[in-house]
Amino acid sequence: MGTVWFCLVAIMIAVYVLLDGFDLGAGAIHFLVAKTDYERRQVFASIGPVWDGNEVWLLAAGGTLYFAFPALYASGFSGFYLPLMMVLWLLILRGISIEFRNHVHSAVWEPVWDFLFCSSSLLLAVFFGAALANVVRGVPLDSSGYFFEPLWTNFALGEETGILDWYTILVGVLALAALVMHGAVWVHMKTTGPVAQRCARLTRQVWWAVVALTALVTALTFKIQPQVKENFTTYPWGFIFPFLAVAGLAGVQFEIIKRDDRKAFFASCAYLTGMLTSVVFGVYPMVLPARNPVYSLTVASAKAADYGLKIGLIWWTFGIILATGYFVYVYRNFAGKVSVEKDGHDHAFES
Amino acid sequence: MEQALNVHRLHFAFTVTFHYIFPQLTMGLALLIVYLKTKFLRTNDERYNRSAKFWARIFGINFAVGVVTGIPMEFQFGTNWAEFSRSAGGVIGQTLAMEGVFSFFLESSFLGLFLFGEKKLGRIGHWWAAFLVWLGSWLSGYLIVATDAWMQRPTGYTLGPHGEIQLSSFWQLLINKWSVWQYAHTMLGAVQTGCFVMAAIGAFYLLTDRHDDYGRIFVKAGVLVGVVAALLQLFPTGDMQGKLITQHQPVTLAAMEGLFHTQTGAPLAILGQPDVQNRKLDNPLEFPRMLSFLTYREWSASIRGLDAFPEEDWPDMIPLLYYSYHVMVGLGTIFIAVMVIAALLLWRGKLYTFRPMLWILMICVPLPYIANTAGWMTAELGRQPWLIYGLMRTAHGVSPRVGAGNVWFTLIGFMGIYVVLSVLWLFLIYREIEQGPEPEDKRSPREDAVAIAAD
Numbered sequence: 001m002g003t004v005w006f007c008l009v010a011i012m013i014a015v016y017v018l019l020d021g022f023d024l025g026a027g028a029i030h031f032l033v034a035k036t037d038y039e040r041r042q043v044f045a046s047i048g049p050v051w052d053g054n055e056v057w058l059l060a061a062g063g064t065l066y067f068a069f070p071a072l073y074a075s076g077f078s079g080f081y082l083p084l085m086m087v088l089w090l091l092i093l094r095g096i097s098i099e100f101r102n103h104v105h106s107a108v109w110e111p112v113w114d115f116l117f118c119s120s121s122l123l124l125a126v127f128f129g130a131a132l133a134n135v136v137r138g139v140p141l142d143s144s145g146y147f148f149e150p151l152w153t154n155f156a157l158g159e160e161t162g163i164l165d166w167y168t169i170l171v172g173v174l175a176l177a178a179l180v181m182h183g184a185v186w187v188h189m190k191t192t193g194p195v196a197q198r199c200a201r202l203t204r205q206v207w208w209a210v211v212a213l214t215a216l217v218t219a220l221t222f223k224i225q226p227q228v229k230e231n232f233t234t235y236p237w238g239f240i241f242p243f244l245a246v247a248g249l250a251g252v253q254f255e256i257i258k259r260d261d262r263k264a265f266f267a268s269c270a271y272l273t274g275m276l277t278s279v280v281f282g283v284y285p286m287v288l289p290a291r292n293p294v295y296s297l298t299v300a301s302a303k304a305a306d307y308g309l310k311i312g313l314i315w316w317t318f319g320i321i322l323a324t325g326y327f328v329y330v331y332r333n334f335a336g337k338v339s340v341e342k343d344g345h346d347h348a349f350e351s
Numbered sequence: 352m353e354q355a356l357n358v359h360r361l362h363f364a365f366t367v368t369f370h371y372i373f374p375q376l377t378m379g380l381a382l383l384i385v386y387l388k389t390k391f392l393r394t395n396d397e398r399y400n401r402s403a404k405f406w407a408r409i410f411g412i413n414f415a416v417g418v419v420t421g422i423p424m425e426f427q428f429g430t431n432w433a434e435f436s437r438s439a440g441g442v443i444g445q446t447l448a449m450e451g452v453f454s455f456f457l458e459s460s461f462l463g464l465f466l467f468g469e470k471k472l473g474r475i476g477h478w479w480a481a482f483l484v485w486l487g488s489w490l491s492g493y494l495i496v497a498t499d500a501w502m503q504r505p506t507g508y509t510l511g512p513h514g515e516i517q518l519s520s521f522w523q524l525l526i527n528k529w530s531v532w533q534y535a536h537t538m539l540g541a542v543q544t545g546c547f548v549m550a551a552i553g554a555f556y557l558l559t560d561r562h563d564d565y566g567r568i569f570v571k572a573g574v575l576v577g578v579v580a581a582l583l584q585l586f587p588t589g590d591m592q593g594k595l596i597t598q599h600q601p602v603t604l605a606a607m608e609g610l611f612h613t614q615t616g617a618p619l620a621i622l623g624q625p626d627v628q629n630r631k632l633d634n635p636l637e638f639p640r641m642l643s644f645l646t647y648r649e650w651s652a653s654i655r656g657l658d659a660f661p662e663e664d665w666p667d668m669i670p671l672l673y674y675s676y677h678v679m680v681g682l683g684t685i686f687i688a689v690m691v692i693a694a695l696l697l698w699r700g701k702l703y704t705f706r707p708m709l710w711i712l713m714i715c716v717p718l719p720y721i722a723n724t725a726g727w728m729t730a731e732l733g734r735q736p737w738l739i740y741g742l743m744r745t746a747h748g749v750s751p752r753v754g755a756g757n758v759w760f761t762l763i764g765f766m767g768i769y770v771v772l773s774v775l776w777l778f779l780i781y782r783e784i785e786q787g788p789e790p791e792d793k794r795s796p797r798e799d800a801v802a803i804a805a806d
Contacts, residue, residue: 049467056451063444066436088423
């Protein structure tokens with residue numbers, strides 16, 4: 001039962017990364033691909049009606065993690081206290097900048113919303129990458145089952161680790177590059193004109209950075225977290241996950257050159273899925289590795305009692321089927337390129 | 352540790368109090384918007400549709416602030432209350448996860464369609480979008496209240512080998528008697544906020560002689576729904592809450608009422624200042640025997656005072672609890688008076704021109720916010736010193752490794768961000784009210800384009 005929920009939570013997080021990933025990416029590239037107010041409104045329109053729903057996957061995944069693995073939620077969230085609070089602040093500022101940009105038009109406010117939107121999206125991408133890297137590297141859990149990490153110590157992978165060290169920062173940069181690529185292929189798919197052209201060019205450029213960083217981070221990860229190597233050597237079928245990532249990454253460049261924007265987006269989804277599933281496969285059965293492996297939290301030690309997990313499986317399945325229905329409906333209504341009026345509000349559903 | 356505990360409590364209290372300013376309005380307005388959309392379908396009067404659109408804009412702004420300030424609530428269970436989460440997460444995580452899966456997906460999917468998709472959805476489809484947004488927000492309300500109700504009256508659980516609290520009955524968690532009544536009471540409070548805000552803006556338009564037609568629609572909708580909600584708030588929902596507290600948290604009842612000594616034929620204190628040190632109520636203005644009657648429907652029933660309970664089980668902020676409760680009840684009584692008189696005037700056809708009543712409706716607008724906040728303070732302060740009543744004390748629920756320094760840092764951060772949010776929110780709401788519900792009226796070319804595109 002624990003492993004089932006481990007997989008379900010992993011799927012929810014993956015869906016979150018795929019969906020919110022493209023709107024975070026759209027934010028991060030906002031200034032690079034959109035120069036005029038009209039172009040910037042194209043970027044906003046490309047995520048306008050869906051970003052909020054995408055972010056709900058984070059909340060739903062958080063809630064699911066909470067009831068399925070309460071001990072993990074308690075240790076992880078209190079141990080990552082400061083970065084999580086900063087993530088909250090960034091989410092607040094980002095949400096407000098997107099929603100209020102539609103309401104307040106003035107030469108003073110618009111640059112403020114644009115700046116908040118871009119900087120918060122960019123930082124969130126880095127933070128999420130660094131958070132994932134912390135989980136892979138392991139945290140200073142002790143016999144009490146708790147830990148507390150400061151934001152940084154000496155940036156080395158020693159005994160007293162901070163949230164940020166050279167490894168986690170590197171993964172943060174990889175996450176940013178990957179989401180920039182993901183956002184660029186999305187905005188490319190949803191827009192026309194100069195914005196779409198800049199997105200295509202940006203995708204081709206950032207692709208090289210993603211390739212280089214992926215290779216580097218993969219090599220380092222095998223060294224830093226021995227469990228990863230163990231899992232892949234014990235169960236070689238697991239190589240299907242990194243293979244998916246490599247195929248997806250190759251597909252992005254291939255499809256962008258072929259100008260098939262939909263396939264390029266799905267290739268980018270395959271890359272992100274492959275990367276995340278590789279990590280999940282690599283750390284299983286741990287859910288939160290400790291620097292001292294004795295204290296690691298595992299699926300078995302962190303899960304809730306079986307009765308709740310069984311009941312949860314019933315309503316969760318039902319609820320996710322409904323949610324998938326809503327998403328299919330909304331995305332269908334939102335299919336195609338967005339149209340932005342030259343001097344008006346943007347009505348994503350009325351294109 | 353004591354110092355950190357208090358900052359953790361303040362952190363949660365501050366963020367949740369600020370957050371609840373927004374959902375109480377959106378949950379109330381969601382119902383009123385469905386009412387306006389239904390009127391439009393029935394009467395085919397375009398003014399009802401314009402009214403619904405106007406309120407949808409106010410709704411949208413409040414909803415956005417409500418969402419972004421709501422996310423920290425879920426996180427804080429883990430960040431600030433780790434011991435509580437570790438023990439009880441398997442139970443209350445259920446309702447919190449269900450909120451995400453069942454209501455947030457519903458709301459977020461259909462809100463976009465409701466706000467921007469009228470043309471695409473058609474009249475009936477747009478009504479459904481409004482209905483589903485209402486459904487999602489009220490479902491979300493239920494799951495949150497069910498979570499709180501479980502902390503007030505834990506049920507459907509067993510204790511595991513290491514003292515962890517395990518779910519043993521899903522339905523007892525979901526349909527806790529406490530949560531059913533607390534939900535009804537909470538939602539009526541939200542509806543009253545929606546009604547008072549709608550009536551106040553209507554009254555403002557009538558008093559300033561602008562958008563007269565709309566002013567009438569708003570005042571009428573606010574008063575008609577408001578009078579029903581105000582009455583139901585007192586009876587049966589408020590009354591039932593009182594009975595549940597008497598039964599399950601008798602020490603809380605004594606503290607709320609400022610009753611220090613066990614008494615037969617206990618009086619109901621209307622005013623007075625609790626003096627905890629000397630165990631008495633200063634300057635009391637009391638209604639003799641009334642508390643006994645309200646609680647047990649018997650004038651001479653004996654009510655246990657605080658002295659009947661060990662001091663370690665007393666709520667730790669008795670004066671604040673006492674005032675929260677009295678402010679809530681006092682304001683609730685005022686709401687009944689205001690709404691009943693307004694409804695009578697409406698019935699006699701005099702409300703729209705009787706300026707003193709319009710003035711009263713307009714200036715009452717902050718009061719339901721205060722009453723709702725005071726109500727929640729009564730519930731949460733009344734639960735002290737327990738985090739889960741009878742099971743876990745608040746002091747045992749905090750995160751052991753998160754020190755006061757870090758909590759102050761993030762509390763101050765939230766305060767700063769929320770000040771900025773408040774200013775923006777006031778500014779946006781003010782603009783919408785100034786702009787009014789009529790599309791052609793004194794609008795900039797830019798907004799004209801919207802109106803045309805949206806029509």
